[in-house]
Amino acid sequence: MRLKALHKRYGERVALKSLDLTLTPGSFVALLGPNGAGKSTLFQLLTGLFAPDAGEVEIDGLAFGRHTRQALARIGVVFQQMSLDLDLSVRRNLQFHAQLHGLPSALARQRIDDAAETFGLTKDLQRAVRELSGGNRRKVELARALLHRPALLLMDEPTVGLDPKSRRDLLAAIRADVAARHSSVLWATHLVEEAQAADRVLVLHKGVLLADGTPAAVTEQLGGGSLEEAFVKATA
Numbered sequence: 605m606r607l608k609a610l611h612k613r614y615g616e617r618v619a620l621k622s623l624d625l626t627l628t629p630g631s632f633v634a635l636l637g638p639n640g641a642g643k644s645t646l647f648q649l650l651t652g653l654f655a656p657d658a659g660e661v662e663i664d665g666l667a668f669g670r671h672t673r674q675a676l677a678r679i680g681v682v683f684q685q686m687s688l689d690l691d692l693s694v695r696r697n698l699q700f701h702a703q704l705h706g707l708p709s710a711l712a713r714q715r716i717d718d719a720a721e722t723f724g725l726t727k728d729l730q731r732a733v734r735e736l737s738g739g740n741r742r743k744v745e746l747a748r749a750l751l752h753r754p755a756l757l758l759m760d761e762p763t764v765g766l767d768p769k770s771r772r773d774l775l776a777a778i779r780a781d782v783a784a785r786h787s788s789v790l791w792a793t794h795l796v797e798e799a800q801a802a803d804r805v806l807v808l809h810k811g812v813l814l815a816d817g818t819p820a821a822v823t824e825q826l827g828g829g830s831l832e833e834a835f836v837k838a839t840a
């Protein structure tokens with residue numbers, strides 16, 4: 605993913621200030637920012653929900669504008685709010701997504717079965733999503749986001765409301781995907797502990813990148829101590 609001078613404002617308020625950013629394949633990147641930093645705005649621009657005021661977005665070498673549809677097809681998203689159909693079974697939810705992405709039905713079936721096994725959801729495939737726990741619903745959302753094998757996975761605070769074990773499982777599943785497919789992941793969070801586990805941390809504050817590097821490097825860039833202390837001080 606490559607962003608060039610990406611700029612977005614709402615009226616007078618600048619939400620993203622001419623942001624330049626490149627994510628290399630095979631990296632798990634945490635986007636750390638306090639409330640109002642511009643994380644959701646960035647995701648809305650990356651998913652084509654809003655248009656930027658200026659700047660360029662390129663996903664897997666495909667530029668928005670010239671190749672928007674193909675670029676969007678290479679993104680997988682887990683939104684902050686649960687976005688599954690509660691009344692449909694897990695399998696139907698996943699099939700629906702596979703159809704949207706034009707996967708042939710035999711391939712879709714194979715990938716759904718594989719994903720269910722990976723995420724420990726095989727016995728839940730026929731159950732309505734409504735009957736699943738919050739942690740398992742999240743796993744279904746992640747399985748769905750990966751079904752079309754995206755080059756870039758966007759996750760907007762995906763662990764909100766999950767217990768520590770479910771959070772750890774989710775993180776491990778993402779790591780496995782990054783290692784196996786060399787995908788890149790942009791994980792928005794305001795939990796410093798989660799950012800600590802990433803290969804690279806981006807600190808966004810008031811639409812500007814304050815720091816960028818490994819968790820240790822970012823801690824240094826922000827004034828040292830622990831990442832949490834440095835982050836809180838820098839974004840106070």
Ligand SMILES: Nc1ncnc2c1ncn2[C@@H]1O[C@H](COP(=O)(O)OP(=O)(O)OP(=O)(O)O)[C@@H](O)[C@H]1O
Pocket residue numbers: 614617618619637638639640641642643644645646794
């Ligand atoms: N639709 C909108 N209209 C006007 N201002 C907005 C709109 N959406 C966001 N903003 C403003 O833009 C800035 C960035 O907001 P954004 O929601 O992108 O931050 P965030 O990092 O996602 O915050 P949070 O962690 O609270 O979700 C904030 O100042 C916010 O008030």
